[in-house]
Amino acid sequence: MSSDTQHITISTKDLTIGYKNVTVANTINFDSLSGEFIGIVGINGIGKSTLLRTLAKIQPSLSGSISIEGKALNTLDTSALASEISIVLTEPIASKNLTVQEVIALGRQPYTNWIGTLTEQDTSKIKEAIQMLQLEDLVHKKCYELSDGQLQRVMIARALAQDTSIILLDEPTTHLDLYHKVQILKLLKSITEETKKTILFTSHEIEMVIQLCDKLLLLKESDSSYGTPNELIEKRAFDTLFPSDTVIFDANTGTFRIQK
C-alpha cells in the first residue's frame, strides 16, 4: 500500500452518538484512509452499532461532525450517500426467497434506471463481487438454502457491488465458527488491499482484530482511542477496555486472560 495515494474517507470531530436523551459515547475522533481495514471494538452497549448507524445516517448524531470523502454527512442526501457508503447489518434480510444473484444485483440500485435495468457495467461489477467472495457455485441458490457463513459472504458481495469507497459492517463474524470468522475477516482485508476501499467493522474478536486490522477504534464512553494495534497496545489502551476484575490484557501476546 503506497501511502501517497491514500486520502481521508471518513473523518469525525468530537462526535457524540446516542439517542434522544441518552448519550452513549462522546468525543469520538478518528480519520480513516482509503484502503484501510479498521476494527471498532468495545464492551457491550458502548455504542459500536450506534456509531455505525450514525455514520450510515440511519440515525442522527447528537453533536460533533462527520465528513465523508470531504463532504459533511448532513449535506449528503440518500442517493448521494448510497454511492459513498454501503452497509452490512446484523439484521436478517426481509425476504430470503431471493437468489444470491438477485441480492447482489440489488447492490447496483444506486446506479440503475427507474425500473432497475442492469447495464453492462452493472453486470461486470456484480460478476466481480461474486468472484471476489468466491460465490460462483451459489449464484442460483435461494438465500434460505445458505449457511450463515455463506449468507454473510453474499451480503458482503452485495455491499461490494454497490461500489462505494466505504463499507460499514456490523459484527460480520457473529454466529460463525472460528474457521469462518477468520475466512470472512481475511476476505475483507484482501478487499481493502485490492480495491482500496475503507472497511470499517465492529467486532468482539479483539484478538483476531489486533492481528488483522490496520487501525483500531477502541470505543469507550468518553476517551475512545484510535490508532494501529501496536500504538494502542503501547498506550495501554486495552487495559481499561473491560473491568479489570474479570479479564486482563497481556501486552506481550496481544491476548486477554481470565482473572482467577
Added chain:
Amino acid sequence: MENTTKYQNSFVLLGITLVICFILNISLGSVSIPFKSTLSELFSGNIENESWHYIIWKYRIPKALTAILAGSALALSGLLMQTLFRNPLAGPFVLGISSGASLGAALLIMGASIFSGVATFEIANSVSLALGASLGSFLVLLAVLTVASRVKDTMALLIIGLMFGSITAAIVSVLSYFTTSEKLQRYVYWSFGSLGDLSWYQLSLLGGIILMGILLGIASIKSLNALLLGENYARSMGLQLKKSRYIIIIATALLAGSVTAFAGPIAFVGLAVPHLTRQIFNTTDHKVLMPAVLLYGAILMLLCDIVAQIPSSANVLPINAITSIIGAPVVIWLLTRKRRMLF
C-alpha cells in the same frame, strides 16, 4: 436478472387461460345461451336473438370485465402491501381501506335513519353508495397516512391500520344495532360483494382509477425490490423511504378502495394471489410478479364468478363467500405443502 425469456412461456399460457376464462364466464349465466351463439355474438357480431344480445352486452360482458378489474386490482394491492410490510399476512385491507369503505357504505345506508332529519329521501343507490364507500376508504386512509408520517416503524403502521379497522367495525356494529331490519339487510347485501351491478360508465370510471393504481405500482417496482432486503438496506441503496411508502400506499388505496366501493368487500383475493404467484413463479422479483399477479387475480376472479352462478341457474351466490370458500383452503394447502410461508 434475465427473466424475460425464462418467464415468457408462462405469461403466454396465463394470457390464453385468461381469454378462455373470460369467454367461459360470458357463456354462462342464469339465462342459458348456447356456447356457439356466445362465440358468434362476441366475434362476428351476428345477432341471433335480441334478448341474448342484450344480456351479453348489457350484463355479462360488464360483469366479466368487472371481475377482471377487481381481481387484478385486489391481487396487485395485496402484493404491494405484502412487500411494503414484508409480512405475508398483509392484505390490501390491513390499512383499514376496506373497513373505511364499509363505514362509508354503512353510514349511507343505515346512518340516515339514526340521524333523522338529515336525509329522509332515498340516497342509497349504487352510484352514491360507491361514492360513499370511496370517501370512507379515503378518509380512513388519510387518517392512517397522518399517523404514518409520525411513525417510522412499518410494523407499528400495520397495527395502526388494524386499529382503524376495529374502530370502523365498531361504528358499523353500532349503526347496525339501531337501524331498521330493512336497511340492515341492504347493508348486508352490499357486504356480500357483487360484480354485476356496474354500468358501462361506472366500469370505465373503475377502470380509470385502477389504471392509475397500476401505473403507480409499476413506478414502484424498483423500490419494492429494494424493500425485499429491509428498510435500512433499502435506504442505504438510495431509496427515499418516505416518498416510496406514500406512493405504494396511495396505489393500494386506489386499487383496493375503488374495487370495494364499486363491488363491495371481496375477501381473500388480495391475500392469496400474491402467495400463489410467488409459489408458482418461484421468484420475488416484482418485474415478474407484478404482471403475474394481475393475470392470476383476473383469472381467479373470473373462475370464482363462474362458480358463483353455476349451482342454481336462477340465483347468483355472493362473490365474497365464493372467494373465501375456494381461496382459503388453497392457501392452507400451499402452506402445509411448503411448510414455510416464504415471502
